[in-house]
Amino acid sequence: MHGAYPILGCEEAKTFEAQYFAGDESREWTAMQAAGRAVAHGIVEDFREIGTWPVQARVHVLAGKGHNAGDALIAATELRRLFPDTVVNVSFFFGERALRPLARRAWNELAAAGVNMEATYATEEPDVVIDGVFGFQFCPPLDASTAMRLARVNAAPARLRAAVDLPSGLGEANAYRADFTYATGILKTPLLDLPNAGRVRFLDLGFFGKCNHYGYAMQGLGGGVLDSLRALRPARCDKRDFGHVLVVAGSRRYGGAALMATLAALRGGAGLVTAAVPESLAAVFAAKAPEAMWLALPETSEGGLALEGRHLVREAFARATAVVLGPGLGAERETLAFASEVARESPHPLLIDADALRPEIVSAGHAPRVLTPHAGEWTRIAGFVPEGAVVIRKGPITRIELMGPGGAPNGPVYHGFSGGPVLARGGSGDVLAGLVGAMLAGTPTDLLGAAARGVAWHGAAADALARSRGARAVLTTELLDFLGPALRP
Numbered sequence: 001m002h003g004a005y006p007i008l009g010c011e012e013a014k015t016f017e018a019q020y021f022a023g024d025e026s027r028e029w030t031a032m033q034a035a036g037r038a039v040a041h042g043i044v045e046d047f048r049e050i051g052t053w054p055v056q057a058r059v060h061v062l063a064g065k066g067h068n069a070g071d072a073l074i075a076a077t078e079l080r081r082l083f084p085d086t087v088v089n090v091s092f093f094f095g096e097r098a099l100r101p102l103a104r105r106a107w108n109e110l111a112a113a114g115v116n117m118e119a120t121y122a123t124e125e126p127d128v129v130i131d132g133v134f135g136f137q138f139c140p141p142l143d144a145s146t147a148m149r150l151a152r153v154n155a156a157p158a159r160l161r162a163a164v165d166l167p168s169g170l171g172e173a174n175a176y177r178a179d180f181t182y183a184t185g186i187l188k189t190p191l192l193d194l195p196n197a198g199r200v201r202f203l204d205l206g207f208f209g210k211c212n213h214y215g216y217a218m219q220g221l222g223g224g225v226l227d228s229l230r231a232l233r234p235a236r237c238d239k240r241d242f243g244h245v246l247v248v249a250g251s252r253r254y255g256g257a258a259l260m261a262t263l264a265a266l267r268g269g270a271g272l273v274t275a276a277v278p279e280s281l282a283a284v285f286a287a288k289a290p291e292a293m294w295l296a297l298p299e300t301s302e303g304g305l306a307l308e309g310r311h312l313v314r315e316a317f318a319r320a321t322a323v324v325l326g327p328g329l330g331a332e333r334e335t336l337a338f339a340s341e342v343a344r345e346s347p348h349p350l351l352i353d354a355d356a357l358r359p360e361i362v363s364a365g366h367a368p369r370v371l372t373p374h375a376g377e378w379t380r381i382a383g384f385v386p387e388g389a390v391v392i393r394k395g396p397i398t399r400i401e402l403m404g405p406g407g408a409p410n411g412p413v414y415h416g417f418s419g420g421p422v423l424a425r426g427g428s429g430d431v432l433a434g435l436v437g438a439m440l441a442g443t444p445t446d447l448l449g450a451a452a453r454g455v456a457w458h459g460a461a462a463d464a465l466a467r468s469r470g471a472r473a474v475l476t477t478e479l480l481d482f483l484g485p486a487l488r489p
Contacts, residue, residue, distance in 0.1 A: 037078045040075040073107050074106045093149060130163075167197050181199070185205035220417060226487060257354065258285070269438055272319075277295070304338075326352055351433055370391075370447055371390070398416040416459055423458075438454075
């Protein structure tokens with residue numbers, strides 16, 4: 001997939017780097033400089049979630065012996081270049097004399113810029129801690145002295161904790177606890193599971209070029225996944241060229257979910273959007289989103305979609321190119337039976353979300369489908385997902401996989417790392433459903449690509465929102481306002 005990159009195991013990464021650098025120290029130094037600078041810029045970007053870069057910011061570097069230490073020291077040098085008043089403290093965990101040649105070269109450059117050396121953790125609360133103690137060749141367990149020093153670092157206050165490549169100590173009890181881990185050049189498989197890695201950022205150093213990496217079992221979604229959305233639209237085009245999304249969603253109790261999914265489909269660039277919702281909501285929602293066509297469906301006494309509305313949805317199928325089913329439907333028996341009929345009869349690619357993620361619905365019919373479960377919903381439907389379905393498993397790291405025979409992935413499993421805790425609020429999944437629905441409507445034969453673009457765009461918008469307004473005092477619907485800026489990095 002265009003814009004994806006391989007995720008390698010530690011031994012694979014070791015072999016790759018040995019072949020890539022072939023012992024050329026000058027090439028390794030160039031890569032180290034690029035890695036360190038990229039870490040610094042990543043830290044500055046992510047710090048925006050908690051405020052502007054402080055005047056006389058305090059940066060504390062934890063340095064080991066090798067390349068990770070070099071990356072961290074160069075990052076500090078770059079931060080000093082960007083913000084000359086930044087104060088840098090360096091703690092050498094194994095002594096300055098233990099530095100290997102390239103790490104020593106990085107230290108010499110930083111020392112020339114002016115730093116403080118401390119044998120223990122800085123007494124003043126740092127704004128940023130950068131962990132460069134151990135790299136991916138670390139072999140557990142931690143020795144007692146290092147474990148004690150890392151425990152002290154973890155216990156002390158800091159505004160942002162960064163790790164280079166992998167958090168030192170991996171997943172051991174006293175391992176370094178990062179807010180962000182910056183994977184330099186190669187993202188390694190331990191980062192998929194380490195709870196102390198924080199949020200993972202891949203820093204592309206150009207190791208893999210721009211080729212198709214289909215042969216790798218695990219891959220990450222890079223910014224290039226969105227390149228097709230950033231391109232100019234054709235000069236001679238029509239609204240029908242960009243697809244028609246039919247959103248079948250909502251109930252009297254959960255009407256907001258239908259509205260958010262519809263708004264996301266509109267913002268996602270679909271040429272046309274029809275929203276089929278309970279009749280008590282249609283007029284109100286039409287005033288809030290007049291760009292959509294609102295189809296009022298009969299509802300049950302409890303406010304869910306009633307079976308008698310099936311013929312209206314069948315008629316709407318004739319104009320659609322993709323269907324979004326599920327946001328805010330509720331769990332009434334009649335409504336779920338209605339949703340099963342929609343899934344069974346849909347002639348178009350189908351995104352199934354939220355309350356519609358049930359065995360009898362995800363397995364109904366023959367239309368190509370994308371499923372968007374969180375962990376609990378996945379437990380409910382695992383074992384019932386048909387071969388050929390694309391599954392977006394939502395979480396801190398989102399997995400996207402094409403299902404093969406027996407429930408095993410057919411091809412690479414893609415991982416989305418963007419978004420973060422700003423998405424841990426009600427409605428973010430409804431926005432994702434509408435966004436992926438718009439992608440499906442525009443490219444109805446490319447389910448995997450549509451899912452990847454939707455996940456990557458959703459996450460990029462969430463990052464942009466958090467960096468602009470913080471991650472706490474925001475509304476889910478504000479994601480919609482950052483979809484455009486996310487395509488203009």
